[in-house]
Amino acid sequence: MADYIPGGDAAFNAWLDNFVTYANANLANLGLVAGDLTPVTTAQTAWATSLSAHVTAQQAAKSATQPGRVRFADYSGPAR
Numbered sequence: 001m002a003d004y005i006p007g008g009d010a011a012f013n014a015w016l017d018n019f020v021t022y023a024n025a026n027l028a029n030l031g032l033v034a035g036d037l038t039p040v041t042t043a044q045t046a047w048a049t050s051l052s053a054h055v056t057a058q059q060a061a062k063s064a065t066q067p068g069r070v071r072f073a074d075y076s077g078p079a080r
Contacts (some may be wrong), residue, residue: 009051020044 006015023030023037 009054013047013051016044016047 006012020037020041023032023040024034027033027037
C-alpha cells in the first residue's frame with residue numbers, strides 16, 4: 001500500500017495543514033471531538049516551528065557561503 005503522506009517538506013506541510021483544517025471542520029462526521037485533535041495540532045505547531053527554523057538556517061548558510069564563492073572566482077583565475 002502506498003504511503004498517503006507526501007514526501008518533501010513543502011508537500012508535507014501543505015498536506016498537514018489541509019488535514020488539520022478538514023478534520024477540525026468535520027469533527028462530528030469523523031466521529032471525533034476537539035480533544036482528539038490536540039496531539040495532532042500540538043505536533044503541527046512543533047513541525048511548523050521546526051520547519052521555519054530549518055528554512056532560516058538554510059538561507060543563512062547560503063548567504064554565508066556566497067562571499068567565499070565570489071572571492072574564489074576573483075582569485076582562482078589569476079592563480080592559474
